[in-house]
Amino acid sequence: MFGFEYDPVIYSRILTSLTLGFHIIFATIGVGVPLMIAIAEWMGIKRNDPHYTLLARRWARGFVVTVAVGVVTGTAIGLQLSLLWPNFMQAAGHTIGLPLFLEIFAFFFEAIFLGIYLYTWDRFKSKMKHFLLVIPIVIGASASAFFITTVNGFMNIPQGFEIVDGVLTNVSPLAAMFNPATPTKVAHVIITCYLTSAFILGTIAAIHLIKGNNHVYHKKALHLTMVSGAVFAIATAVIGDLSGKYLHEYQPEKLAAAEWHFETETEAPLILGGILTEDNEVKYALEIPYALSILAGGTPDSEVVGLNDFPEDELPPLWVHYAFDLMVGIGMYLSLVSVLFVVMSWRKKWNPLNKPLLWAIAAGGPLSMVAIESGWVFAEVGRQPWIINGIMRTEEGATTSAHVDVMFVLFVTLYIILGVTCAVVLRRMFKKNPVEHELEKRGMAQQKRVSNE
């Protein structure tokens, strides 16, 4: 198929990338949106403002649809890992089975409370009781992100076992789970899930406002998402910086690949954009002096290990540079936009609802998803050629089965169908039942006048 020779390793990699890349969209929403729902419901209770409660309610309704796709694609990954990477899973089962197992408990917990939460909006007398139900959902979702990310951390810095004559011994599941990659990785993954979700919901509010739909409901939504977004964006940049320092210490080859940094040196510059010539010369790039040394070690005279210090066949492909730059660039953009919005709404004289800023916010949602994807591409491809860093090469982990190509075609079709229907269903759901209708139905229409337009 596709004119080149069948290689189960290549197809397993492409199919895994496809499934993970698709799942991560829904997983990110699944981790982040419950927190946003919780914040909105809390504001609704504290300020006694039904707009926020309605916000929580409508977000939750959209959320279930994305959860459904998250669940089914997650199930696909879980099975596919064994189907496509049997040798890897055999090794992983011995060492990192614990967090994989715990992740399922976290889902279970989340799933139970999600079921309860959705069907009990009007069932309790006290609103606080219903709010309490969202807490286990937030905890369950973030806990599952925590557990699965420790698995990914293990693949980057495997520890907690010994190999004696090719046999795994002395396994310590906790040491494997709390590997050096875990702190920064988990923190960065979870905070970016929050960030992305805040921006996606912000995009929706911004688009309504751009379309001239000036209801206070949308303004409150925008304000809520952008204030949270600003907090998350700054935290993301801080933790991202710590991730860089982690790479410097534990995976210098990944950092060097991201930065096209060939010679080991101090006072290393940071390279933005550019292209790489045949003989590894960087052209047309923006160089920020000392910045890489500062990112990696905190001071300009930190020594940054270069690519030339590693054996050629253990280097990741150098195009990960673009993925890294894209992620960081978007991170900067998101901080800028959200902080600008917060500052402008804080100064009474300025109008944060101007068209250019609204457009910039509207672009933020899709862009943050692009950052998630490029971040993962960077982290995963940057680990190549290893599936378990330094222990097992990717090709050793893969299945030997024929027919992975056919499965690939099947799954592409499946994800296209799922993605399209999901989008169509979400659109129809909210089109058929616009906010204005629902406000009226719930007897909140008179509040329209409070709008300061």
Added chain:
Amino acid sequence: MSYEVVGITVLWIFLYGYLIVASIDFGAGFFSYYSHITNKKHVVHNIIQRYLSPVWEVTNVFLVFFFVGIVGFFPDTAYYYGTALLIPGSVAIILLALRGSYYAFATYGAKDSHLYSFLYGATGLLIPASLTTVLTISEGGYLVVDNGNVQLLYGELFTSAYSWGVVFLAIFSVLFISAAFLTYYASRAKDKPALEVVRKYALSWAGPTIITGIVVFFLLGKRNPVHFSNMMDLWWMFGISFVTFVAATVLIWKRRNYGTAFVLVMVQFFTAFFAYGSAHLPYLLYPYLTIYDGFTNDAMALALIIAFIGGLLLLIPSLILLMRLFLFDADYVEGKK
């Protein structure tokens, strides 16, 4: 008990949990579609929706639990089954994916379409059929390992009487379990017309279930005599299974104690499932893999068992809350909430 046996028991319990909750769900999908095409949809649709909506995601987790847990406890299964099952496994994933998401689309997207309903009904029968291939393969003879390469013998799989027997048994059991549950649920909901319909379903699937059950039992004798003779040693468990089956069917037929009847159905499957499973031991995959040579290291085993106990302490109260709100809350069941 050794760690190995604890591990496989934990997993088997989860698989049993999945067997029950998923059967209810799969069968409900089929009945929902069937009532759609026979214009009885308005009668049974409501109770099916009311029960399923809050719990469908929970159902799925049981399955995920099983296949993640088995790789944790028995990493070598990933190697054997993972390599052999690429195609049937992928087909099952796709069916599960279509089913789960289209259910959510139809329910929350609030659009009733013939296509959704059909997908929901058809996958309800195809998924159990594709998942049970794993059990079939575990009997041995459907898979060869030559110099480290694991291969599934599709010809053998598709032409053997045993493997088709298992498929039919799975489908009939799904329909029977589901109908028995819905009968109970309809009676709790005091929904007379729905009760009449689902009770008839339960009675009509009882016969096929027990007959294929017995046929498969003897087909297994030809397929794997070792397993069969182990099962014969546990004849009393199959005996209990048969007796509870008869008692459940009689209760439903006499329109009495639907709740007890459903519990009896659960006992029927529990005894048969555990008798089948424990007779299968020590093999996970006959004759290549036993629970002893495929087991994880002791440290991981202990960690998983502790995690499992901790997890249960968290989950059981939550599940009870879920059931109290949606299954045993009379007002909710009757549609007043």
